[in-house]
Amino acid sequence: MTEHHHHDHDHSELSETELRVRALETILTEKGYIEPAALDVIIQAYETRIGPHNGARVVAKAWTDPAFKQALLEDASKAIGTLGHVGRVGDHLVAVENTPQRHNMVVCTLCSCYPWEMLGLPPVWYKAAPYRSRAVKDPRGVLADFGITLPKETEIRVWDSTAETRFLVLPMRPEGTEGWSEAQLAELVTRDSMIGTGFPTTPGAPS
C-alpha cells in the first residue's frame, strides 16, 4: 500500500476503507448498477463547478438589486432560477436576511443538510459533532469558536435543517462598498458568511 503514503491519515485504516470502497464499486459496476464514468462526472462537478461562488453571486446580486433581493426572500428557488449563470437550483431553498437586529445561522443537528447547489459540499466541521451539538444551544459560543462576536442585544436565529428545505444566509453588505460592481462584491462573500458562522470580507482588510 506504499502508493497511499502521501495521505496524512492513519494508513492501515485508510487502506482497509479504500480497498472496501474499491471492491464495492467493482461489484456495483459488474452488476450493471453504476457506470464509473458517471461517478467521475459527479465528482468533477463538485470539485470544479458547484461551490460557494454560486451562492456568492446570488448574495452580490441581492446587494445591488432590490427587486431581486425581495424576490429572493420571498422564494429563493424561484428567484435564483431566473439567473441563468448560477445554474439550476432545487426546490425549497429559503434565503434568510441578516440585519443589525438579527443574525441567522444554519445547522443540521440530525445529519448534514446543506444547500449544496449554492455552497457546494459542506466542510467537515459543519458535519461534525461539535457544531451539530452546540449550534442550537450555545450559538454565541460557536460563533466565538469562529472568532465572531455579535452585539449582546442582537437576536440570533438558528435554523435547524430538519426537512428538505435548505437555508442560505443573506449577510449584510459591508460598509465602504458603495458603487462596487456585482463581481467585485461577490469576491467579498465568504462561504461561512452564507452559513452564518462568519461575515463577508471587509474591503481593505488584510486577508
Next chain:
Amino acid sequence: MNGVHDMGGMDGFGKVEAEPNEPVFHAEWEARVLAMVRAMGAAGAFNIDTSRFYRETLPADVYLASSYYKKWFLGLEDMLLAKGIIANDDIAAGHAVTPAKQLAPGKLTVDNVERTMVRGKFARPAPSPAKFKAGDRVRARNMHPVTHTRLPRYVRGHVGIIERDHGCHVFPDSAAQDAGENPQWLYTVVFEGTELWGPDTDPTVKVSIDAFEPYLEPA
C-alpha cells in the same frame, strides 16, 4: 430513533475546529463514496430518507468514531445488503458473484448525470387541509419512535410558534421504511431558547426546525 446522530444540545464534543483551505475531498475514496451514493440513489436503489436511516442505525461507537464519508460507506453497504441489491458473497469475493436485481429507473449513465445534480422534488399535493397556520402555538409531541424521524429530541414536549407553511412534503418517517410517501404538511416552527434550554439561557436566541404535521399538537 433516539440515536447518537440526534446531537442537538449535547455537551462534551469540544470546540468547532475549521480546517483552513479545506479540500473538497480528503482522499479519493471519499469522492467515490459520495458519487456511488448519488448514483445508486438515482438508479432507484433507495430514497434519501432510507439512506439517512442506515447511517443512523450504525452502532453508536462506530457512528461517533467514523469520518463522515466512512459513515456514508458503511451505511451504503448495509443498506444494499439489506435490500438484496448486493450479497455478502459478492463482498467476500470482491466481485459480483450473485445475480443483479432489476432497479428502476436503472443505471445512471454519463448522459443523464445532470438529473442527480439538482435536488429531488419533495412537495406533493395535499391529501387534506392544513391543521395549523402561521402564528399558531404548537407543542412538539413527546414521541420516541425507534424508526427514522426528523423530529429532534431537543424540541420534544416544547412549545413553539408556526412561522411558515411549506406545503405538503414526502414524510421521511414513512419513506425511510419504504412505507410510501404519505405526504404531510410541513411548517417552520420557532422556539425561544429559554423554552428549550431553561430560564438561564441567552434570551436573544431563537431556534427553528421544520416540522411535519404529525410531529405537532395544538398548544
